[in-house]
Amino acid sequence: MRFVPVRFVNKEYEMARSCRFIVTADDFGLSPLINRGIVQAHRTGIVTATALLVNAPATDEAVELAAQTPGLQIGLHLGIVEGYALTAAHSSITDSLPYFGDGRICLHRHWRPFLGRYMSRKIRFSDLEAEFEAQIQRFHQLFPAVDAIPFLNSTQHLHILPGISEIVIRLCKKYRIRNIRVPHHLISEPSRISRRILSFPYMILGSLFARKCRAAGLGHAEHFAGFLRCGHQDEESLRAIIARVPDGTTELMLHPGFDDGALRGSLPWAYADFDWSGEMAAACAQKVREVITARGIHLARF
Numbered sequence: 001m002r003f004v005p006v007r008f009v010n011k012e013y014e015m016a017r018s019c020r021f022i023v024t025a026d027d028f029g030l031s032p033l034i035n036r037g038i039v040q041a042h043r044t045g046i047v048t049a050t051a052l053l054v055n056a057p058a059t060d061e062a063v064e065l066a067a068q069t070p071g072l073q074i075g076l077h078l079g080i081v082e083g084y085a086l087t088a089a090h091s092s093i094t095d096s097l098p099y100f101g102d103g104r105i106c107l108h109r110h111w112r113p114f115l116g117r118y119m120s121r122k123i124r125f126s127d128l129e130a131e132f133e134a135q136i137q138r139f140h141q142l143f144p145a146v147d148a149i150p151f152l153n154s155t156q157h158l159h160i161l162p163g164i165s166e167i168v169i170r171l172c173k174k175y176r177i178r179n180i181r182v183p184h185h186l187i188s189e190p191s192r193i194s195r196r197i198l199s200f201p202y203m204i205l206g207s208l209f210a211r212k213c214r215a216a217g218l219g220h221a222e223h224f225a226g227f228l229r230c231g232h233q234d235e236e237s238l239r240a241i242i243a244r245v246p247d248g249t250t251e252l253m254l255h256p257g258f259d260d261g262a263l264r265g266s267l268p269w270a271y272a273d274f275d276w277s278g279e280m281a282a283a284c285a286q287k288v289r290e291v292i293t294a295r296g297i298h299l300a301r302f
Contacts, residue, residue, distance in 0.1 A: 037257030226253030
């Protein structure tokens with residue numbers, strides 16, 4: 001299937017009256033089964049890009065798979081929680097538990113303890129900036145031929161929080177990262193009430209972050225999908241999202257993979273009920289592709 005690159009001119013999208021659909025698989029590098037599922041969802045499905053964790057147990061394998069899959073665009077999944085601390089020192093952003101089981105220092109295991117420390121002003125922004133820069137530099141070490149990282153997002157979208165967002169924008173400008181995820185203008189999708197309630201602060205913070213990005217000249221999709229059913233997309237929900245995709249550029253976040261019981265067991269606070277295989281099956285479903293074709297939607301990359 002032909003991919004359409006999304007280009008930016010003078011801080012705004014070079015827009016056409018058509019639907020451009022960027023389908024991004026998060027968590028590349030998290031585990032071998034997740035890695036292989038993402039590649040499968042690209043080769044036989046609608047995934048056009050993936051966000052790489054450079055601080056995860058299967059990062060090196062993901063890089064090898066990326067070399068074998070040149071059509072899959074690779075961006076950076078900035079690890080704010082749920083990953084190794086590349087600074088390799090205990091700080092305000094690290095967890096007491098080395099939860100990957102190999103003794104290495106890890107970032108906070110979940111967004112809830114991180115957010116608690118952030119709200120009580122116990123997170124030192126200097127610790128975050130050092131970790132972020134280490135991860136960006138690690139990406140360039142893994143992909144030395146890449147002149148600039150094509151896009152960036154983060155674990156749990158925590159990069160949109162005030163104070164953190166300014167650090168991320170500053171580093172994007174320093175390292176010439178032109179595109180970033182902005183979770184605002186959420187496309188409606190079937191979801192739990194609890195997830196809908198959680199979406200309101202994200203949309204508010206996302207709208208504020210969008211203004212900062214535009215002022216800094218960073219590109220982002222105008223609409224975002226996948227937040228309301230994170231980890232639980234199926235064929236029906238994807239078809240419902242695609243039916244609502246508006247003109248312009250939309251990014252859809254997915255988490256495809258082969259089911260990983262070991263990962264679910266070691267990180268239950270994050271993945272207890274994730275349906276990786278269900279999301280992969282949905283991304284590869286023929287009827288999903290048919291709806292995309294019928295609507296004249298262009299699968300795109302950043």
